[in-house]
Amino acid sequence: MRYETVIGLEVHVELATKSKIFCSCSAHSYGSEPNDHVCPACCGMPGMLPVVNKRVVDYGMKAGLMLNCHINRTTTFDKKSYYYPDLPAAYQTTQWFAPVAVNGLVEIETKEGKKNIRIKQIHMEEDAGKLVHDIREDTTHVDFNRTSVPLIEIVSQPDLSSAEEVEAYLERLKSLLRFAKVAECEMAHGTMRCDVNLSVRPEGSDKLGVRTEMKNMNSIEAIKRAIEYETARHIDAIENGTEVLVQETRRWDDIKGKSYAMRTKETAGDYRYFPDPNVMPVVIDDEWFDSIKESLPEFPEVKRERYAGEYGLGEYDAERLTQSIALCECFEGAYAVCKNAKDAANWMISDIMRILNNKQMTYDMLSLDGATLGKLILLVTDGKVSRANGKKILEAMFEDSSIDPESYAKENDFIISNDTGLVDKVVKEVIAADPKSVADFKGGKEKALMALFGKCMKELKGNCDPQTLRSILIDAVNKA
Numbered sequence: 001m002r003y004e005t006v007i008g009l010e011v012h013v014e015l016a017t018k019s020k021i022f023c024s025c026s027a028h029s030y031g032s033e034p035n036d037h038v039c040p041a042c043c044g045m046p047g048m049l050p051v052v053n054k055r056v057v058d059y060g061m062k063a064g065l066m067l068n069c070h071i072n073r074t075t076t077f078d079k080k081s082y083y084y085p086d087l088p089a090a091y092q093t094t095q096w097f098a099p100v101a102v103n104g105l106v107e108i109e110t111k112e113g114k115k116n117i118r119i120k121q122i123h124m125e126e127d128a129g130k131l132v133h134d135i136r137e138d139t140t141h142v143d144f145n146r147t148s149v150p151l152i153e154i155v156s157q158p159d160l161s162s163a164e165e166v167e168a169y170l171e172r173l174k175s176l177l178r179f180a181k182v183a184e185c186e187m188a189h190g191t192m193r194c195d196v197n198l199s200v201r202p203e204g205s206d207k208l209g210v211r212t213e214m215k216n217m218n219s220i221e222a223i224k225r226a227i228e229y230e231t232a233r234h235i236d237a238i239e240n241g242t243e244v245l246v247q248e249t250r251r252w253d254d255i256k257g258k259s260y261a262m263r264t265k266e267t268a269g270d271y272r273y274f275p276d277p278n279v280m281p282v283v284i285d286d287e288w289f290d291s292i293k294e295s296l297p298e299f300p301e302v303k304r305e306r307y308a309g310e311y312g313l314g315e316y317d318a319e320r321l322t323q324s325i326a327l328c329e330c331f332e333g334a335y336a337v338c339k340n341a342k343d344a345a346n347w348m349i350s351d352i353m354r355i356l357n358n359k360q361m362t363y364d365m366l367s368l369d370g371a372t373l374g375k376l377i378l379l380v381t382d383g384k385v386s387r388a389n390g391k392k393i394l395e396a397m398f399e400d401s402s403i404d405p406e407s408y409a410k411e412n413d414f415i416i417s418n419d420t421g422l423v424d425k426v427v428k429e430v431i432a433a434d435p436k437s438v439a440d441f442k443g444g445k446e447k448a449l450m451a452l453f454g455k456c457m458k459e460l461k462g463n464c465d466p467q468t469l470r471s472i473l474i475d476a477v478n479k480a
């Protein structure tokens, strides 16, 4: 018999807000001491009242709209009760009855073609703390820096049917949420985590099989391996009766390449969801809704088509630039000033992306101002600065964002002089100092000219149009 895998994902994404969801503690504790960013509210002290961070609702709405969801204009928070040492209040404040966004749709593309994945809902909630196990002391410490860091949980319908589709879906979420600047979505940093719900059924059947869940997966490679392992385990159980499948939560061990039963799956009833009386319902009026709608970016593929159409870039270049919203903004800013899309794309791809790669920075980490880049491009296209010195100015702009390309060029003697008298003088001096290269060139060694050319360019600090220098140099050598 042939089987199909049915997969639904619950993806937790950490929102890129400055502060936590219900208090003003910093949401970013990287590099801090444990429990540096805590207050009575996020530590769940009795009597402390949470206040909703408006930015979290902004981002929740943006995420919802990027994923084609309906936005609930009255959205409420609920208590999800469970006891665990990393959850100081013994309940998580989350959304159950009226999540911020529902009924969305995400289009993915794999080798098999395009497919729509339905989104059941997106809800806003607080993260839990971190348990730190100390093997030497045989104790466990708890760090509450992460408690109440804002998350959205994106719940898909069980519309995914392979590891490839799951990968495409996660990449698509990442791209859309990064374009809207609501989240980093970096699995390696823990800012995107994924619960995989999986079942197997005979192909064509409309009845779902027994579902198992693997929680907190944090690498796409591990997710793909886990899906393949679980699918094989389920089919083996169904066909050969090797085990009885039960609805449960399982732990994926990526080193052993196996999943292990953790606990039988809780049902919603176990969590005793009820409206949190301490958090007022959030009512999203037209003005608020419209302002969020207007702030949404173009979708990556819309930009890609526009870059290829309106700007006349090659498909490949358009594809590369639209990998990141930061690249797009820098490129568009530069284009607005220099009015030459091909030049701007060339600087983006052959210089800026190379520098980012060398510095091991992600494309989203680019903070270069596009308009300033545009000014630099103009200096080069107007023949005021050589391309080589333009690169040096760009490197400097990466180190110091306050640099104005033209002033920097003047300060560092990068302005090309139209003074051919100076070029003549330098060429004469270089030729006089290196009679061997002159003789070699005359004797047929083409390379000797390059040596002389290099010395002249160095003397001129690169401030000469290469064609001009070349013709003056050849003239002078032939006369020598």
Ligand code: ZN
Binding pocket: 020, 023, 024, 025, 037, 038, 039, 040, 041, 042, 043, 148
């Ligand atoms: Zn706090």
Ligand code: MN
Binding pocket: 012, 125, 153
């Ligand atoms: Mn959750």
